[in-house]
Amino acid sequence: MGKVVAFTNPKGGVGKSTLAVHLAVKLKERGESVVLVDADVQSSSSTWLLDVEPEVSPVRLHTPDEMLEQIPALREEFSYVVIDGPAGLSEVTRAALFVADIAFLPCGPSALDLRAANDAIRVVRQAQTIRKGPPIAVLIPNKLQTRYRLSRELLETGRSLGIPVASGLRLLQAYADAAGQGTVVWRMGQEGTTAAREIEDLLEELLRYEPAEIIEPSVANG
Numbered sequence: 001m002g003k004v005v006a007f008t009n010p011k012g013g014v015g016k017s018t019l020a021v022h023l024a025v026k027l028k029e030r031g032e033s034v035v036l037v038d039a040d041v042q043s044s045s046s047t048w049l050l051d052v053e054p055e056v057s058p059v060r061l062h063t064p065d066e067m068l069e070q071i072p073a074l075r076e077e078f079s080y081v082v083i084d085g086p087a088g089l090s091e092v093t094r095a096a097l098f099v100a101d102i103a104f105l106p107c108g109p110s111a112l113d114l115r116a117a118n119d120a121i122r123v124v125r126q127a128q129t130i131r132k133g134p135p136i137a138v139l140i141p142n143k144l145q146t147r148y149r150l151s152r153e154l155l156e157t158g159r160s161l162g163i164p165v166a167s168g169l170r171l172l173q174a175y176a177d178a179a180g181q182g183t184v185v186w187r188m189g190q191e192g193t194t195a196a197r198e199i200e201d202l203l204e205e206l207l208r209y210e211p212a213e214i215i216e217p218s219v220a221n222g
């Protein structure tokens, strides 16, 4: 049975589609069977993905019913189901958290942005309570303007939110250009080198997260 990973955050423009497309392409290059679920009505990631990797057919699912009904079948068929969530705290965002094993929450680069991710984390916690465990959640600081390492402040904020913080991505023109050129940063030659190194490390890191075990009610009750 495949893993379902969702990039979600009701906040727009934080890097959900950028990360989802790069992850889907990386998995395909590694020979994994992967499908990208484009849950955004604007369908930007499916259009982008078709330019980069036509062999990975995106699936567009735009209602909670479609998500809840079709993702279980997709996870039987593929090793990885990568969901690109929509902006806005819609029912589709909630549905993604009901089917995902892992929720990656890209967010802005400051401690303030991280704190504002509270809404996103709150919805994750609701899903975790109802599902008695999953999805595990990881914050991904994006568009960092500081040096390579995350600031202590960011890490402490993450810790206070009770959620792991991934190493993140810097604000680099190459990410924006990749979408415009219908490619991924590691296929951009010299122009993409710095971004390629960084996002490949990040994707490695993200793939090391294992889905949480579902705690059966009988076990949870002792």
Ligand SMILES: Nc1ncnc2c1ncn2[C@@H]1O[C@H](COP(=O)(O)OP(=O)(O)OP(=O)(O)O)[C@@H](O)[C@H]1O
Binding pocket: 011, 012, 013, 014, 015, 016, 017, 018, 019, 040, 085, 086, 087, 088, 142, 143, 144, 169, 170, 171, 172, 173, 174, 175, 176, 177, 179
């Ligand atoms: N690390 C980065 N450096 C520079 N530009 C970036 C970076 N990450 C994303 N971008 C750019 O920021 C914009 C928003 O990114 P993206 O579309 O991935 O966000 P999103 O969360 O999917 O947005 P939406 O909620 O609208 O779907 C895009 O133009 C993208 O190219």
Ligand SMILES: [Mg+2]
Binding pocket: 016, 017, 018, 040, 044, 084, 085, 086
């Ligand atoms: Mg998007």
